[in-house]
Amino acid sequence: MPEHGNFMRDKAENPMEINAQGIYYKDLNDMIRKAVGNGEENFILRNVNGQRYIADGISKKISMEVYGVPGQDLGAFMKGPRVVVHGNAQDGVGNTMDVGKIVVEGMAGDVVGYGMRGGRIHIKGDAGYRVGIHMKAYQDKIPVIVIGGKAGDFLGEYMAGGVIILLGMFSQDAAKPIAGIFMGTGMHGGVIYVRGEVDPHQLGFGLIPKELDSEDQKNLKMYLKEYCDDLDIDLRKVLSVPFKKVVPFSHRPYGNMYAY
């Protein structure tokens, strides 16, 4: 490669490829940050396996494709990037993320979108426990998590804002229920949409599944169109079954819990 090869390359058109095999996570992330600082906008990471903190805190609108299994806290605190994982992701995807999008073509681990405050997380398959806990929204910043498979216990626990959509369509475990127990426990904002029925015993104390109104239908369709476009899924099929929603039953669900 000529000395100025990197400089001559059209950064917008040709992605920067990194073979992450055997690279320690700090070195990998240093490499990415430096390249972002130099104006790189497109990345392809190959042979990723367990490297933590990828794309964390990056506040530019870069695009990144990840092949392999990225490590904990993928895209934490990020403010702008679009990250596509061609495989499974581990725990803590999109921890406290602000702006941007993470698409996972496989499964994701526990605590996806913890304290998420904006952006999108689109997961094709199953997700783990405590997805979307402590999500929040402010004015036009509405974080959205869509799970194509099934979810574990505590989905949307303590949710204060934002949207979680659970489809249950692309799970590797046909026998298991669409979600675990304690869904929406302590939620005081936001909404969880579930495709099909929700067994009330799966919900946190005081919650009941409700019908969608026209505003819900409009928003749901908008979020799902984007999801289906990202993952090449037939939107009509997703919408062919009615949804139920779970919303807070009060602004302060546990206001009297310790006041007896």
Next chain:
Amino acid sequence: MKSWQYQKDISGCGLSGIINKNGERVTGEGIICSIACQHDRGNGLGGGFAAYGIYPDFKDHYALHIMADNLDALHAAEGFLNQTVSVVHQEKIPTRPNKYITDPPILRRYFVEPVKEGDRICRWPGLSDDDYIVRVVMNVNRDIKGAYIFSSGKNMGAFKGVGFPEDIADFYRLDEYAGYIWTAHNRFPTNTPGWWGGAHPFTILDWSIVHNGEISSYGINKRYLEMFGYHCTLLTDTEVVAYLLDLIIRRHGLPVKLACKVFAPPFWQEIDQMDKESKRLFTAIRMVYGSGLLNGPFAILFAYNGGLVGLNDRVKLRPLVAAVKGDTVYMASEESAIRAICPDPEKVWAPKAGEPVIVTMNKGVSTTKKQPRISPACAGTW
């Protein structure tokens, strides 16, 4: 031991386990690669391994691994062994220098059987061999200052100390052992000292356990175990699990699956939803074994000569991933730790909270006849 280093910091800990159900033994490189992939889950204050099938030449004898602060402690322990067991072979545990492993204790191993009546004077006549060896271990660990038996099973062994697991493995030369089950631990001590005895795995007889989390019920579990002659001396919560396994499964005869329900029982609200028979069973389990319940966050892997088991607490406060390829089953804290040694598993899944993943050896397999296999190259680590 001498080098207690008190440390309180954010929690992590990494686990990895491999079992070949067909009894095929592989060398240690694979498990080392897998746990090293999770390097940053630990902080260098504890690493350890358990390996099964490693002592085929002495497979019918209990392999006692001893760590001792000094020669006085070692001699006191040896004196006690000479009174209580017949030693057929003894040697230093082979080690090689590693610059990150400092100030190790004296490490020896003894292949033994209980002294039988009519031979020399049997210290505790009437006990089964297993119960006898448990008593030997408890007596040494409780009564001999500075000496600990940290492994006491047949055809298996624990290797542990203060350091990152990949360095501990190098120190103990684990690439030279071949086992059909391996477990590994990368420690990040939070509430108890990082010292040689406190590294995982914890063992008694052929039970070994590695653990990520905190057992808040330690006090209750410890007092319960004392009633049955188990004494906790290693200053770490996880120790109780090793003895609970021995008590509940070996001595009380509960199936492994039910023992897991002692540790992580269904919630009362779940029991309310059960049919009549299950309701009776789980109510009884919670009543009889309430003091065996493990409270607090945990992911554990425990092993014995016949299998490997993974278990989470009831609300999954620590991660655990499992995968299968052929006759080999993998479990680890992170999927990447599995893919580091098995890039293309047939199935990967996250076990449900409180539901054990129980992998037992295929029926009738021999673990001693086959030639050991060199572990495949380490693919995905740094």
